[in-house]
Amino acid sequence: xxxxxxxxxxxxxxxxxxxxxxxxxxxxxxxxxxxxxxxxxxxxxxxxxxxxxxxxxxxxxxxxxxxxxxxxxxxxxxxxxxxxxxxxxxxxxxxxxxxxxxxxxxxxxxxxxxxxxxxxxxxxxxxxxxxxxxxxxxxxxxxxxxxxxxxxxxxxxxxxxxxxxxxxxxxxxxxxxxxxxxxxxxxxxxxxxxxxxxxxxxxxxxxxxxxxxxxxxxxxxxxxxxxxxxxxxxxxxxxxxxxxxxxxxxxxxxxxxxxxxxxxxxxxxxxxxxxx
Amino acid sequence: xxxxxxxxxxxxxxxxxxxxxxxxxxxxxxxxxxxxxxxxxxxxxxxxxxxxxxxxxxxxxxxxxxxxxxxxxxxxxxxxxxxxxxxxxxxxxxxxxxxxxxxxxxxxxxxxxxxxxxxxxxxxxxxxxxxxxxxxxxxxxxxxxxxxxxxxxxxxxxxxxxxxxxxxxxxxxxxxxxxxxxxxxxxxxxxxxxxxxxxxxxxxxxxxxxxxxxxxxxxxxxxxxxxxxxxxxxxxxxxxxxxxxxxxxxxxxxxxxxxxxxxxxxxxxxxxxxxxxxxxxxxxxxxxxxxxxxxxxxxxxxxxxxxxxxxxxxxxxxxxxxxxxxxxxxxx
Numbered sequence: 163x164x165x166x167x168x169x170x171x172x173x174x175x176x177x178x179x180x181x182x183x184x185x186x187x188x189x190x191x192x193x194x195x196x197x198x199x200x201x202x203x204x205x206x207x208x209x210x211x212x213x214x215x216x217x218x219x220x221x222x223x224x225x226x227x228x229x230x231x232x233x234x235x236x237x238x239x240x241x242x243x244x245x246x247x248x249x250x251x252x253x254x255x256x257x258x259x260x261x262x263x264x265x266x267x268x269x270x271x272x273x274x275x276x277x278x279x280x281x282x283x284x285x286x287x288x289x290x291x292x293x294x295x296x297x298x299x300x301x302x303x304x305x306x307x308x309x310x311x312x313x314x315x316x317x318x319x320x321x322x323x324x325x326x327x328x329x330x331x332x333x334x335x336x337x338x339x340x341x342x343x344x345x346x347x348x349x350x351x352x353x354x355x356x357x358x359x360x361x362x363x364x365x366x367x368x369x370x371x372x373x374x375x376x377x378x379x380x381x382x383x384x385x386x387x388x389x390x391x392x393x394x395x396x397x398x399x400x401x402x403x404x405x406x407x408x409x410x411x412x413x414x415x416x417x418x419x420x421x422x423x424x425x426x427x428x429x430x431x432x433x434x435x436x437x438x
Numbered sequence: 439x440x441x442x443x444x445x446x447x448x449x450x451x452x453x454x455x456x457x458x459x460x461x462x463x464x465x466x467x468x469x470x471x472x473x474x475x476x477x478x479x480x481x482x483x484x485x486x487x488x489x490x491x492x493x494x495x496x497x498x499x500x501x502x503x504x505x506x507x508x509x510x511x512x513x514x515x516x517x518x519x520x521x522x523x524x525x526x527x528x529x530x531x532x533x534x535x536x537x538x539x540x541x542x543x544x545x546x547x548x549x550x551x552x553x554x555x556x557x558x559x560x561x562x563x564x565x566x567x568x569x570x571x572x573x574x575x576x577x578x579x580x581x582x583x584x585x586x587x588x589x590x591x592x593x594x595x596x597x598x599x600x601x602x603x604x605x606x607x608x609x610x611x612x613x614x615x616x617x618x619x620x621x622x623x624x625x626x627x628x629x630x631x632x633x634x635x636x637x638x639x640x641x642x643x644x645x646x647x648x649x650x651x652x653x654x655x656x657x658x659x660x661x662x663x664x665x666x667x668x669x670x671x672x673x674x675x676x677x678x679x680x681x682x683x684x685x686x687x688x689x690x691x692x693x694x695x696x697x698x699x700x701x702x703x704x705x706x707x708x709x710x711x712x713x714x715x716x717x718x719x720x721x722x723x724x725x726x727x728x729x730x731x732x733x734x735x736x737x738x739x740x741x742x743x744x745x746x747x748x749x750x751x752x753x754x755x756x757x758x759x760x761x762x763x764x765x766x767x768x769x770x
Contacts, residue, residue, distance in 0.1 A: 334490050335523035339584065340511040340540035349536075353527045 190414070197221070197407035204403040220408035228391060230412060237387035237413075239302050240377070241370035244309035245363055248317045251310070253359075256321035257347060261330055271322065274315040282312070282375050293380055300382045308380065309370045316369070317362055324358025325351070357427070364424050371417045388413035439501045440592035440624030441466045442487060447496035449482055449648075456482050457648040459496065464592075464626065464641075469618050472628045473635040473671070474645035480628045481596055483645070487626065488594050489513050501591060511540070516585035517594040520601065522577045524569040524584075530556075531565040534583045541588070555583040558617075575606045582617070592624035599634065611638060632672055636660070644668050666766035669694045675723060677760070678734045684708075690761035690769055697723065697737035699758035702744070706751030710734070715745050726750060 167175075196204050198216045203209075224230070259267050289308065290299075298304030328351065336350045352359065374389040381390055392413050395406040421428070442464040449457040456479050464470050472480040485491040487498060489510035498505045505513055516537070524533050534555055538548040556562045559579040569577055578598060585593055595614070599607045615638050618625050629635055635642050636656045644651040644659065644667070652664040656672075663669035669677050677694045685693040702724075710728035722742040726734045736752060744750060761769040 329521060329523065331519045331521050331523040332525065334510075335517070335519060335584075336525075336536070337490065337510045338488060338515065338517040339537035339588075341536075342511065342540075345540060350525060354525075356527075 190418075193407045194411050196404055197411045199404050199407075201402060201404045204407070220404045221412070224395070224405055224408045224412065228394060228409075230391065233386055233388045233391040233413075234416070236302060236385055237371055237389075237416075240305045240309060240385075240387050241367045243302070243306040244313065244370045245317075245366040247306060247310045248314050248366060249321075249359065249363065252314060252317040252321050252362075253347070253352070255318050256325050257351060259318070259322050260325035260328075261333060271319065274318060278315055286379060289376075290379065299380060300385045302385045304380060305377060305385055305387070308376050309373055312373070312376065313366050313369055317366055320362040320365070321355070321358065324355050324362075327358075328354050361428050364420070364428055368417055368421060439466055440464075440590075441499075441501055442592060442624065442626075443499040444487070445497045445499070447483075447486060447498060448494045449479075449486060449491065450494045455648065457486070460648070460650060462643065462650065462653070464624060467622045467624055469615075469625045469627065469638060469640045470643060471635040471639035471641070472626065472643050472645055473630065473632055474651075475671075476630055478645040479648035480630075480645050482648075484517075484594050484596055484626060484628045488515055488517050514591045515594055516588050516590035516592075517596065518578075518581045518585050518598045520597040522569070522581040522601075524577060524580055526569055529566050529568060530561060530572070530580050530583075533569065533580055534561075534565075534587055537584060537588045551587045552583075555587045558586070559583050559613075574602050575610060578602065578610055579613075582614070586617070586621070590623070592626060595625065595627040597628055597630070599629075600631075614638065633674060636672065642672070644671060662768065662770075663694075663760065664768055666692065666694070666762050669760055669762075669768075675735045675737065678732075680731055680734075682730070684731065685761075688759060688761060691764040692762040692766070694760035694762065695754045696758065697735040699755040700734065700736045701753045701755065702736065702738060702742065702750055703753040704751060706753035708734075708752045708754075710750060710752065712744050712746055712748045712750060715742065717741065724750070726752060728752070 195211070197220055198218070199214050200217055200219070203214045259271065293299045293304055293308075296304075298307070332354070333346055333350060336346045341349065371387075372389070374393075377387050377389045378393055381387070392406070392409045395402055395409045444460060444462040446459045446461060447457060448455070448459050460483070472483060474480050482491060486493050489505070489508060493506060496506075500508075500513060500515070525536065528536065531552055534552045535548045538551060543551075552565070553562070556565055559582060561576065561579055561583060564572060564576060564580075569580060572580065578601075581598070598614075599610050602610060611634060614625075614627075618638075627634075627638060639656055641653060642656055642659055643653050646667055652659060652668045654662075659668060659672045663672060663677075666679065670679065673696055675697050677696050678700070679692060679694050681692045685691060708728050708731075710726040710731075713725040713727050713733055715725075716723040720740065722738045722740070722744075724736040724738060724742065724744065726736055728734055734752065763769050
């Protein structure tokens with residue numbers, strides 16, 4: 163029998179859930195609100211929540227001072243480019259790890275993940291020097307390459323987990339039906355793994371969009387994505403909260419909207435295979 | 439054509455030898471059943487023939503041509519898997535036509551063959567459904583359909599009926615047998631169910647630990663099992679096996695007598711008491727406790743008028759007595 167939950171208990175649990183949800187979302191909400199305040203109101207104490215004079219001047223100012231469309235396009239190219247390139251490399255890699263594992267496959271997977279345990283700053287200097295020598299500094303292609311490499315372990319791991327859920331017999335059936343390796347991956351494996359591939363794609367676009375360490379350190383102007391655009395409004399004195407907030411809101415809005423519309427897919431993808 | 443020969447084929451996984459050197463000939467058009475307990479290597483043997491596993495040593499020939507190094511896609515064999523292994527994202531029509539699409543066959547011919555297969559297998563009304571919307575029996579038929587459209591030189595079945603319920607299993611067994619009658623294509627069928635083996639096979643291959651224990655027609659194996667293992671495996675209920683004094687009386691280390699060859703007789707040589715009587719209507723199985731022996735199973739036609747606790751006397755039919763030596767090999 164299903165467990166009965168009393169109405170009152172349900173109410174309490176719902177309230178707690180909402181409170182936690184709001185607490186998590188509050189910084190983003192506060193940023194958005196601050197972006198509509200004047201600089202004076204932004205640092206006023208006590209702060210006003212909604213009762214302030216709403217203004218769009220920060221947005222106008224930010225748009226006139228920097229080239230938002232350029233940074234936006236850079237972000238789109240870098241995050242999508244690195245994710246697609248990553249998928250192209252990771253699908254065959256995950257296929258071989260899931261369906262023709264060798265003795266050391268598990269070790270390789272762990273080793274790949276271990277690269278994520280290293281603080282990125284540890285390799286900043288060598289990578290910076292390599293980028294300088296290859297002329298990749300402040301180029302989109304350079305960032306696509308570095309973000310692909312940064313996120314590749316996660317992409318491979320996610321795809322590996324999804325592929326593991328696909329019964330090997332189905333791929334064997336395809337082989338018996340005369341499918342070449344290419345046919346097997348294109349007509350059988352990939353369509354069956356679409357939910358998993360889609361959520362991997364979404365998650366990695368989000369991760370690449372938000373990545374700030376490498377994008378800040380390896381770009382200057384031409385290839386700078388939205389993270390660099392935000393950073394250009396932070397000042398050590400902290401005097402431009404409202405403009406910083408407007409820049410942040412502009413930077414996170416696209417990915418927030420993407421995440422909102424794809425949340426079902428994301429949740430389904432991330433819990434894929436948890437319940438048979 | 440579908441003649442398959444295995445010459446000194448071996449398979450090892452790491453240090454484990456699953457199939458020691460094995461020779462086997464399968465003639466064109468034969469229905470061959472590989473049977474044996476779980477882990478006997480029967481599925482591995484089938485997968486070696488399919489090419490889904492590589493042989494460790496030896497050669498496989500299909501229709502006289504070496505096939506050992508030919509990939510599964512190029513061997514011209516079709517396989518039906520235990521889990522059906524249908525493509526869940528494709529309609530029944532696309533599932534069945536997939537091998538034809540892979541062979542880059544003309545679309546009109548594809549259409550014709552898919553429709554013909556669907557008619558044979560009663561799938562015409564389901565062609566646009568997905569596998570997830572079908573029952574187990576229908577899924578099994580789709581898997582068979584996918585195999586027959588290719589007109590392969592041989593069909594390989596890997597325990598295809600074990601996921602079906604008992605009634606459906608009997609139906610599908612008949613359908614597969616009829617299919618074999620009409621197509622006359624070689625079929626290799628793996629099962630652990632000796633009833634399937636007995637009812638479907640032209641030739642049964644009994645396997646134990648990767649070794650062939652005996653090859654023969656169902657009735658040859660029933661009448662003249664080569665050793666105790668085959669004797670115990672073929673026939674249902676199992677053959678009664680008796681060692682010791684009673685076996686020595688017949689000049690053997692061990693004797694075997696099938697339940698249907700033990701008669702209830704007033705003057706029977708062995709006396710015992712009925713433990714359990716199983717009434718099936720057409721038959722009655724009696725489990726009889728005889729002093730100094732393991733319980734014996736007796737099959738009585740129709741309704742036997744005995745029940746738990748009754749004293750009975752049993753008489754083995756001498757012409758159906760199987761004698762085995764101390765190594766378990768049949769003595770003729």
